[in-house]
Amino acid sequence: MDLLYSEEHKAFRQEVRDFIAATLPGDMRQRLRAGGFAAKADTERWQRALNQRGWGAPAWPKAFGGTGWDAAHQQIFADECAAAPAPPPHIFNITMLGPVIIHFGSDAQREYFLPKLLNADIQVCQGFSEPGSGSDLASLKTAAVLDVENGGDEYVVNGQKIWTSQAHYADWVFALVRTDPNAVKKQAGISFMLIDMKSPGVTVRPIISIDGRHSLNEVFFDNVRVPAANLVGEENKGWDYAKFLLGHERAYIAGIGRNKERVACAKDLLAKLEADGHPMSEVAGWRGRVALIEADLHALEVTQLRMHGGHADMKLSPMLKARGSEIFQAITDVICRLSGLEALRADGVGGPTLTKSFLYSRAVSIFGGSTEVQKNILSATVLSLP
Incomplete structure (x- = not known):
């Protein structure tokens, strides 16, 4: 894969590796390698270390505290963070909200939020999905009504x-809200709003997922008063900003680095089986399966680099997410099977939390847009199917 990169890029890769080796706390690396989530304290600690190095926002312009890196630098950095493994730059702060504020926010919003997002002085969550909406995000019902009777400076x-991931410890939520219930086209009546999670009327209720962990939540808004200054961009233009946000995720949407780390883990397990004296006839079949997954991953990485380099139609980007999800689930399944009885442990005592990792992997093909939806988008935009 190094053939895809210049000598300068290879030198940069070594620079990133050296930084991670010197800076990433060992306990954090161990938790992530075992299939755990980065805790709030982990995220703050690592994001601040990255920001101090000048690497806190790989895709932001330099004028706003970003790196100004090209697509190859961004991909190398993501790969090396995943391989360590280290947390990536805060996905909600850096990959999602930051670019929206940079492009569509007010000067006051940029001045207030961007430094805090960069340094993890605040952490934000994403308020998009709603009960009953499924994958039809535009059918959202959360309403924001401008209080004209009291001066019109609050919704x-x-x-x-x-x-809502991380809502139980987030400081702010960026939410899509309906500001024009009478819009003929439902996408046209949506706005993008920043809401302080400490506001009176905000209630967070945990959702415990199938892996037994708490990362998801329900969030309720009951007559929550939000300053009109917290509206991002123009009223009723939120759908455009949401599409921009989702499109801005494409540097990481395929999960290339994460999948590389899992392939490396599978290879380590194969080597252990061989060292423990398992017959070659048994190991060979697994080695072939891992090789096929790695070949698919190589093809996906080449495709992603071609898209980011402007040599392919970005309308194909849903394929990256769909294919990356499938590869992650496939390699996670292989790791669990190679691990034998150890994979049955769910408590993580004395070994990795492989059961939890496997159960969590089932959600990868759902969050961020389900595989079925990605294929529908491809059929409509690329193949022009009804």
Whole structure:
């Protein structure tokens, strides 16, 4: 894969490796390698270390504290963070909200939020999904009504969000809200709003997922008063900003680095089986399966680099997410099977939390847009199917 990169890029890769080796706390690396999530304290600690190095926002312009890296530098950095493994730059702060504020926010919003997002002085969550909406995000019902009778400088928000990652410790939520219920086209009546999670009327209720962990939540808004200054961009233009946000994820959407780390883990397990004296006839079949997954991953990485380099149609980007999800699930399945009885442990005592990792992997093909939805988008935009 190094053939895809210049000598300068290879030198940069070594620079990133050296930084991670010197800076990443060992306990954090161990938890992530065992299949755990980065805790709030982990995220703050690592994001601040990256920001101090000048690497806190790989895709942001330099003028706003970003790196100004090209696509190859960004991919190398993501790969090396995943291989360590180390947390990536805060996905909600850096990959999602930051670019929206940079491109569509007010000067006051940029001045207030961007430094805090960069340094993890605040952490934000994403308030998009709603009960009953499924994958039809535009059918959202959470309403924001401008309080004209009391001066028009506040919105009153009522509604509910669901599957909200990190809402239980987030400081702010960036939410899509309906500001024009009479819009003929439902996408046209949506706005993008920043809401302080400490506001009166905000309630967070945990959702415990199948892996037994708490990362998801329901969020309720009951007459929550939000300053009009917290509206990002123009009223009723939120759908455009949401599409921009989702498109801005494409540097990481295929999960290349994460999948490389899992392939390396599978290879280590194969080597252990050989060292423990398992017959070659048994190991060979697994080695072939891992090789096929690695070949698929190589093809996906080449495809992603071609897209980011402007040599392919970005309308194909849903394929990256769909294919990357499938590869992650396939390699996670292989790791669990290679691990034998150890994979049955769910408590993580004395070994990795492989059961939890496997159960969590089932959600990868759902969050961020399900595989079925990605294929529908491809059929409509690329193949022009009805």
